[in-house]
Amino acid sequence: MIKVNKEGVLLEKTSLAFEDEGVLNPAAIREGEYVHIFYRAVSKGNYSSIGYCKLKGPFTIIERSETPVLLPQFEYESHGIEDPRIVKIDDLYYLSYTAYDGVNALGALAVSKDLKNWEKQGILVPQLTYDEFNYLIEFNNKPNEKYNRYNAHDYIFENRGKKVLLWDKNLIFFPKRIHNKLYFLHRIKPDIQIIVGVENLQELTPEFWQNYFLKFNENIVLSPKYDHEVSYIGGGCPPIETAEGWLLIYHGVKDSIKGYVYSACAALLDLEDPRIELARLPYPLFEPEKIWELKGEVNNVCFPTGTALFDDTLYIYYGAADERIAFVTVSISALLTELLLNPKEK
Template identity: 30%
Template sequence: MNVYRYKENPLVTPTDVPPHRDDFEVIGAFNAGITEYNGEIIMLLRVAERPIHHEKNVVKAPVYNHETNTLDIIELETSNPDYRFEDPRSIRKASDPDSYAYLTSLSYLRIARSKDGHEFTIDDEPFIYPQDPLEVFGIEDPRITKIDDIYYIYYSAASSYGVGEALVSTKDFKSIERHGMIFAPENKDVCIFPEKINGKYFAMHRPVPKGGGMPEIWLAESDNLLYWGNHKHLLGLREGMWDNARIGGGAVPIKTEKGWLALYHGASTDNRYCMGAVLLDLEDPTTVIARSDKPLIQPEADYEVEGFFGDVIFSCGAIVKGDVVQMFYGAADTSMACAELSLQEILDSLTAV
C-alpha cells in the first residue's frame, strides 16, 4: 500500500489552538470530523483542555454544570484511597477500576478551515460545547455525514451515565439544531451512511459490552436518523491480527462500484491503533464482501508514535477526489495529520470474506 503522508504533518497541534479559558491548557486537537462546505475543507476538531495546575499531589477534573452553564473544577488528592490515578486521561474508582469517576480534561468541538487540506486556520471560539446533562464530561470524536443540504454531526457524549452518541445538524456551520442522544451508553464510533439504501438510513456503531460480547462493529437502520433499530452484528475481532482487541467505525462510508468502502480503526492487545477497511454490499450493507488482512496505515512517524497516548492513528473523516483518498486522522491522541491513499489500491488490497 502506497501511503503519502503530508510533509506539513502534523497539520494541527495543541499549540495551534488557543484555549477557550485562560486558566486551561490545550493538550489535544485531534480525531476531527471532516467534510467540505463552501469550497473549504471543514475539520471539526476535538479539542481537549485541562485546568492548569502546579500542585504535584492534586489532580483536577473539569465537569460542565448544565444548571449554571459553568465549569466546576473537582480537585482530588492523589492519596485519596477512593480513586486511582494511573491513567492520565481519567480518574478511576478504586472499587471499580474499569469505570471512571471523572475525566482529567474536557473536550469540545472547534472548526478548522482549509482551501487545500494542507494549511488550516482555526476559529476563535468553540463550535459545539457541552450543554446537555449527558455531555458534562465532554464531547468527543465527531463524524459528519452530508445528506442533501444538511450536515449531520454526531459525537461521543460523556457523563457519569457513560458514553453514548449524540446528534446535531447544521446547514451553515454557524448554528446547530440538537436532536439528542441516538445511541445510549455504552456506545460510540457511529458512522452514518451518506444516502438511504432501499429506503432506509444505515449506521455503523460500536457497543461496549460489560458482560458477554466484545467491542465490535454493529449495523443499525432508521427511517428518520433519530430512532435506530434492527441492530445486527457486522464485524468482529480477529485473534492474532492487527484488530484483535477492539474495532470501531472511522470515516463515513464511501460509495464505490464494488460496494460501500468503510475505513475503520482497529486496536491490538498492546493498544496500537491502525486503520483498515471493509467492503460492504451496495444493496445490503449487512453483507461483508472483503476486509483488510493488514492495516492500510499504521503508526510509524514520530507524531503518530509519541504523544498523549502513543501508537495511535484514528480517522474520523476522509475526502475522496477521483482515485485519491485524503484520510485525515488523529495522531497519538494529540494532533491532526493527513495521508493520501489510492482508492483502487485500497480495494485491491482487501481479502474476500
C-alpha cells in the same frame, strides 16, 4: 501491499484554553474546493469541545476558529463532546459525536443546514445497563465473552450519582439513504454494529432497541479477525460509496507489551445491504510508526475519523497519539483493487 503516504501533521494544539491539551479525531467534509474540519479540542481536566478549521484543497489552512463551534450544553455531555464525524444527507449535515458525562460515553447527534448553526438531537443510541443488554442478547444469541469483559464495568452500577450504562460509541452515518432509509454504524466493544434502516430518527424508541438486541448477531457488521485488530475494532470514517461497495476505513486495536496499539484498517461492505462484508485488508492500512503517532497523550495511536477525495487521491485525517491531527494519502482505485484481492470467504 497498498502504498500509503504519511503526509505529516495538519493541526497541533494551541495556547487557547479550549484546545491547550490536544486536538484530535477530526470530522471532515468536502464542499467544492474546500474541506471543513470539525475536531475534538481538549482543555485541562480532559474536557472536550468541537473546534473548526477550513482548508482550501485538502491541506492548506485558510481559517481556524479561536473558539469552539460546539460546546457541552446538557447533562449527558457535561464532561465533553468527543470524536465528531460528519456527512450530508439530502440537504442536512449530520454531525455525530460521543457525549461524555464523566461516567457514560454515548453516541449523540447535531444537525445543521449551513455548517454554522447546529441543533442538537440528543443521544441516539440505547441507554441500557450492561445487565439489561446482556439479558436481551442472550435470548437468541451466543454473545462473545469479550462483551462482558469490555462492558460490564466491573459490575459497578452507580458512579458519581449516575447510573453506569453500556458504552456505545463511534456513531457514524452513511452519507445517503439506502432504500430511502437512514443507516448508521455504532460500536459496543469488541465489534462494529449497524442500524438496519429507519425512515426517521423518531423510530429509535426503547421498543425499537429491545427488538434490535433480540436479533443482535444479525446486526454485527465486523468482528476482530486479524492480529492488528485482535482486541477490538470500531468505526472510523464515514463510509465512502464506490462502484465496488461501501469503503469503510475503521480502527483496529491490539494489546502489546507497550499497551494498546491503534491502527487504521479498511473493509468493503455491500452497497444494498451494508451488513454484508465483501472484503477486508488482512493487514493495517497504516499503523503508528512516526514520532507524532508513537508519542503523545496516548502513545501508539492512529485513529481515522475523516476523509476527503480529490480525483483518485483519498486524504484520510486522523488523530495521532491522541494529541494532534495528521493525514495520509492513498490511491482509492489502488485501495479498492487491493481489497478485492482479499474477499471474505463465503
